[in-house]
Amino acid sequence: MGELKPTRRAFLAGSAGLVLAVSLPRRLRAQSNAQTFVPNAFIRVAPDNTVTVLVKHIEFGQGTWTGLTTMVADEMDADWTQMRAEHAPADASLYANALFGIQGTGGSTATPSSWMPMRQAGAAARAMLVDAAARTWDVPAGEITVSNGVVSHVGSGQSASFGDLATAAADSTAPAEPTLKTSDQFTLIGKNVARIEVPQKTNGTAQFTIDVFRDGMQTVAVAHPPKFGATVGSFDATAALQVSGVNKVEQIPSGVAVYADDTWAAFQGRDALDITWDDANAELRSTEQIMTTWATAARDGGLTAEETGDLDAAMADAAQVIEAEYRFPYLAHASMEPLDAVIEVREDGAEVWTGSQIPTTDQATIAGILGFEPPNVTINTMLTGGSFGRRAQPDNQFVAELAAAAKASGPGNYKLQWSREDDMTGGYYRPLTVHYMQGGLDADGNIVGWRNNVATQSILKGSPFEAMIEGGIDATSIEGSTRMPYVLPNSKVTLATMDSRVPVLWWRSVGHTHTAYATETFLDELLEKGGKDRVQGRLDILSGDAGRDRAVLERVAEISGWQGVDAGNGIARGVALHESFNSYVAMVADVSDDGGQPRVHKVWVAVDCGIAINPSIIEAQVAGAIGYGLSAAMFEEITLLDGGMVDQANYDLYRILRNTEMPEIEVSIMDSSADPTGIGEPGTPPIAPAVGNAWRALTGETPKRLPFVRA
Structure with missing residues (x-):
């Protein structure tokens, strides 16, 4: 979130x-x-x-x-x-x-x-x-x-x-x-x-949702529309009901539910369904069509989210104006444990076992669908194999499906089990986003103008949290593009909120996952064109009240032995600085060219997250965040084919970083007396720009469309 x-x-x-x-x-x-x-x-x-x-x-x-x-x-x-x-x-x-x-x-x-x-x-x-x-x-x-x-x-x-x-x-x-x-x-x-x-x-004693079994429990698999926004036109369950172990088939709001004695039977029964889908309100555009529309909107600019000085005048007077366009794909959360839940429905209430990330709204949603008061719905939160935001749906999509399946069948015990394919093609992705950047330099190479136009879908629009949108600006869309620690005179950030049937959701570090890359690689390019060292150039333009930003940047330069972008032996260095969730992170990455794609050898990290409750957990979270962010930057992409079908259904087409591709990581935690701040997400935003900046030092080009390696 x-x-x-x-x-x-x-x-x-x-x-x-x-x-x-x-x-x-x-x-x-x-x-x-x-x-x-x-x-x-x-x-x-x-x-x-x-x-x-x-x-x-x-x-x-x-x-x-x-x-x-x-x-x-x-x-x-x-x-x-x-x-x-x-x-x-x-x-x-x-x-x-x-x-x-x-x-x-x-x-x-x-x-x-x-x-x-x-x-x-x-x-x-x-x-x-x-x-x-x-x-x-x-x-x-x-x-x-x-x-x-x-x-x-x-x-x-x-x-x-x-x-x-x-x-x-x-x-x-x-x-x-x-x-x-x-x-x-x-x-x-x-x-x-x-x-x-x-x-x-x-x-082996840890209990996850998949370990929960109740007497007489039926496993439920739901056939979902293959295109976002499509609905069930009609279906024939004859073949499904002939599958051994299948007990019942019911239509529910999200699709067609198959009830069976076990997971295998439920999945086999679902595969046997004959469904005609109604695409009247479906998203039929391909990724390329959506991306083109978003790119036009980014060029045109949207509502002003932040502004200082007179940008148009500054650009007109600039000795040099540089432009860049950054394109970011939809991303799946791809957590190890697909969505699953167990519900026991009685006449007087219900009990649920699931990895509940927002118990309050999960409880209210289930109660509303089943006709109970929320206190009569017990939520047992289970240990969970990852989420990265996927289990925190504002519309409580998954538990709503669970409750609807139970309601359609009547009192009893049910396990709703999604497959990897259900999860990967089920939407609720990190939004597809385009940034249009423009920077102006004076004759001495100093930055005198900065433009950042963002075009993306809103996570909050149409959700129970829509009231958090202020003046048409969803802060989760532009966080990190605004309130930057640098003094950038004559700057403007705009947001064009785009519409699509593809459901989107917060993804580990939310808006920062794309804003950090756009801002830090573009800034790095401006510093290069202005003849500035990438670390000292950043230090020179940090605002007077950005002391914690300055400290982590100086620390990472110290522990990495920064002496410029050329580390010798065919290795280039990139640096990035980004604050998110009130924590401050700076990274330096050593990168080489491995057959036309980046090979990241080592990453140095300085992090200030206030008082360190448990340093080893902080180090682990930073390392995990780096792996997650590097995987996305290098390989991950959800694409829609012509007609709106998702192309990637499992890890065979949704490439994840391998263990052998994980870099060595050295983390330095700043001493602090400040109250603790977040650490689960702040390690993700800086890794992609640090690698992207190193790659430009090697090749002369910053990857402008992610992922770096595209199929």
């Missing part, structure tokens, strides 16, 4: 008016008994001394369980080995994302939005345990210490574990404003504690 600017934050918060409370809600306090101490909505202390943290953000490989549990454990002064984690239930009154106003994960907000609430929850639990010990031992609370999960009173020689104090702590009152540690008191925050879910994933 895109970044939340102040106005967008205000809208989302105002839409729900929810506050994350540290105090224990009444219905959870009822669970606190002699066996388990439940100090608040986030923590459970069991008699075996384990501490379970209820994490309000989905864990799909990014380390959220570990990061948020670390915050609690540090403030509790717990021992890491006693900590456990599980997903919190769907309940926005308790678990809303403070930046969204609803319960959900996205926009690299899990850590920033949880930094204070999770620490407060841990500190409150610690205070209650200390109070319990003081009352039990009849000693002053101020004389009690807590370390590594042991509560002690030196004067009397008494000590107890958290589990020992569970019964007494249940009678303690949670402090309204628990005292938090200062950064110099942290014992776990800033350390490389072990990932909390890794043991489950390595010993």
